[in-house]
Amino acid sequence: MPDPRHGNNMEEPQKSCLAETIAVTRSYENGRVRALRGVDLRIEEGDFVAITGSSGSGKTTLLQMLGGLDTPDSGEVMFRGQVLSEMRDLSSFRARRVGFVFQSFHLLPTLTASENVQVPMVESPLPMKEREQRAIQLLKEVGLAERIHHRPAELSGGERQRVAIARSLANEPDLLLADEPTGNLDRESTTMVMELLTRIHRENGMTLILVTHDPSTAAYAHRQVRISDGLVDRNVPNPPGAP
Numbered sequence: 001m002p003d004p005r006h007g008n009n010m011e012e013p014q015k016s017c018l019a020e021t022i023a024v025t026r027s028y029e030n031g032r033v034r035a036l037r038g039v040d041l042r043i044e045e046g047d048f049v050a051i052t053g054s055s056g057s058g059k060t061t062l063l064q065m066l067g068g069l070d071t072p073d074s075g076e077v078m079f080r081g082q083v084l085s086e087m088r089d090l091s092s093f094r095a096r097r098v099g100f101v102f103q104s105f106h107l108l109p110t111l112t113a114s115e116n117v118q119v120p121m122v123e124s125p126l127p128m129k130e131r132e133q134r135a136i137q138l139l140k141e142v143g144l145a146e147r148i149h150h151r152p153a154e155l156s157g158g159e160r161q162r163v164a165i166a167r168s169l170a171n172e173p174d175l176l177l178a179d180e181p182t183g184n185l186d187r188e189s190t191t192m193v194m195e196l197l198t199r200i201h202r203e204n205g206m207t208l209i210l211v212t213h214d215p216s217t218a219a220y221a222h223r224q225v226r227i228s229d230g231l232v233d234r235n236v237p238n239p240p241g242a243p
């Protein structure tokens with residue numbers, strides 16, 4: 001007899017948790033600005049989540065917590081059951097487990113596309129030649145085989161963001177965090193970048209968290225989490241098949 005507390009056999013098994021925030025708070029300016037006011041959020045392995053909400057609601061602060069770029073005033077951030085604040089080497093966690101994509105690309109202007117992609121590999125045991133080969137392979141995967149030796153100033157906005165996406169994948173992260181990755185792009189480049197992120201998520205099976213205030217961009221995700229005034233006020237699956 002199945003245990004009735006576990007429902008019927010048709011019920012989906014619970015997925016495992018990749019990252020979790022437990023009652024996370026974060027204030028600025030001596031507590032005058034309460035960016036996060038006790039956020040409880042669970043991110044499943046392999047999920048694709050869009051975090052939405054108005055400007056100043058706390059989206060970037062929350063993303064930075066999940067990626068270990070910032071630490072809570074109170075509460076905990078967990079990654080695969082480990083408390084981030086108890087990790088001995090948070091910078092190594094960030095480098096090996098998390099990939100970051102930002103609205104303004106954050107590429108180094110004096111480096112070529114290939115060299116930019118290799119920046120996160122600095123602590124990798126791979127020899128130089130293999131790092132370069134990996135960078136070229138990643139640039140091919142984002143459709144930039146013809147732009148490997150270009151510097152950021154010689155690339156369009158959409159191309160720069162694709163270099164930044166290739167860079168975010170350099171160390172095969174488990175979690176990809178993208179903060180308004182299409183915020184500086186026109187509609188055509190937005191579609192290209194979103195299709196690329198969707199394909200990477202599907203093919204690599206990594207967990208993807210995307211911050212956006214644009215509903216049509218959020219529609220690519222499988223789940224939408226809305227932040228309002230430093231709290232999660234909505235957490236729902238997207239209808240399948242969108243957009």
Ligand SMILES: Nc1ncnc2c1ncn2[C@@H]1O[C@H](COP(=O)(O)OP(=O)(O)OP(=O)(O)O)[C@@H](O)[C@H]1O
Nearest residue numbers: 028029033035053054055056057058059060061062
């Ligand atoms: N370094 C900081 N110093 C002071 N206040 C900050 C700092 N970073 C964020 N804040 C404040 O915390 C609140 C949340 O900011 P956050 O950047 O997380 O918002 P957001 O939802 O990402 O907004 P946007 O959509 O405009 O990017 C805002 O009121 C913001 O002004």
Ligand SMILES: [Mg+2]
Nearest residue numbers: 059060061179
């Ligand atoms: Mg922000």
